[in-house]
Amino acid sequence: MKGLRSRSKRLNLRFRLRCFMTRRLLERLLINAELKQMRWVFLAPSLLLFTALVAIPGGRALIYSVQNWDGLSAPTWAGLDNFRALFADDLFLDALKHNVILMLGAGSLTLVLALTFAALVHRGIRGAGLFRVAFFFPNIIAAVAVAILWQLMYSITGFGVINVVLAWMEDTLAVGITWSADIAMKGFLYLQPESAHLDSLRTFVITLANSDSRQFDLFPFPFTASENLIYALIPMLTWISVGFYMILFLAAMQSIPEEFYEAADLEGANSRQQFWHITLPLIREVFIVGIVFFIISSAKFFDAVWVIESEFPNNDSHVMATVLYQKVFTEYNVGYAAAVAVVLFGLVFIATLVTLNFSRKESLEY
The missing domain is CATH 1.10.3720.10 (MetI-like)
Incomplete structure (x- = not known):
């Protein structure tokens, strides 16, 4: 008798477990079905806006591109x-x-x-x-x-911060180049040109040193x-x-x-x-x-x-x-x-x- 009772309990437990699993499966299927329906509810506003503001105007633009139309008369x-x-x-x-x-x-x-x-x-x-x-x-x-x-x-006026900064950098660079050329010129004055290249280089340095420091004059730039x-x-x-x-x-x-x-x-x-x-x-x-x-x-x-x-x-x-x-x-x-x-x-x-x-x-x- 005890064996029959224990077997009956096991069968009853299995049956209840299967019923529980079946119920959970049905609940999940119903939830998934509801979610599938709900996702279209949430997507509908976006799809409507996309269709009205993107898809339809895009299709109309494609049609207008093969027509002559001034917006008033018949195309x-x-x-x-x-x-x-x-x-x-x-x-x-x-x-x-x-x-x-x-x-x-x-x-x-x-x-x-x-x-x-x-x-x-x-x-x-x-x-x-x-x-x-x-x-x-x-x-x-x-x-x-x-x-x-x-x-x-x-702007090229006083509001033009970029031009003001670049003009200052240009002036600073020009002064630096002129100063460096002046130092180089003093060195070249003591050198005798041994080749045409050296003579050309010395002439260029002397010309640069004697020029105005505002040599570039690029800024203000439009x-x-x-x-x-x-x-x-x-x-x-x-x-x-x-x-x-x-x-x-x-x-x-x-x-x-x-x-x-x-x-x-x-x-x-x-x-x-x-x-x-x-x-x-x-x-x-x-x-x-x-x-x-x-x-x-x-x-x-x-x-x-x-x-x-x-x-x-x-x-x-x-x-x-x-x-x-x-x-x-x-x-x-x-x-x-x-x-x-x-x-x-x-x-x-x-x-x-x-x-x-x-x-x-x-x-x-x-």
Whole structure:
């Protein structure tokens, strides 16, 4: 009897356990089904906004790019005429060149500086918290305010801090060169030229020593002139962007387990070796994301050019976004502007794919 009772208890326990597991499984299935339904509820607002503000306007731009339309009259079919006119237009080609200059120049500086500052903060330099706030601060300033600020700093009047500093450095350098040439001239006066090269060198030094100390006269320099503006925008775009990418890279570095660095210390690796062989490989994917972000943001660069040029850029200062704006709201050539938008999207898409393709490599897990 005792054996039957114990067997009955075991069977009853197994039955209850199976019922419990079945109930838990059903509960999980119901929860998963509810979650699947709920995720669409949460995604719906974003999908609606994306469809209304991105997908539909993008599709309309593609349609307008093959039409002639001034925004008021009925559109007419143009085929690929807008694209042919685009690539035959010096204005568009110059704007495309300027976008490439900004992307490569400011992009290289921004990513290198952001990576450097993130590594320094990650290794715990003094005042790391202050650095985070200071470098990120330009991101919260309005783009128009940043453009006006840099326009004042680049000014050739008394407000132009950059020109004042560079002019002082120029004067100091000129005085130093003149002083050095004067010392060299005194030495050459006691030398007899033994060759034509030595004679030419002595003549050059004597001429330099007798010249005015303000020999170069480069500053104040018109940084915001149309022919110089694109290159002057590189430091400004770098100043705006470096804080965001520093925070991005710093977050990736802080996710790396500290045990890796401790093991490297035991192996005798210095800070530079740890950075190249531990930090960089483990944040590689985030670094690629940073490159893609910068490609996209540099393609949309607009505010500074429009503000500094007082809404009238020319071939020396136009970028793709200002060409698009001018064609729509000044010349009312919607078809041409839509073709610019389509080409801009295509170039950014191709550049992003190329970047991701070249970066394909076995990902590191830790």
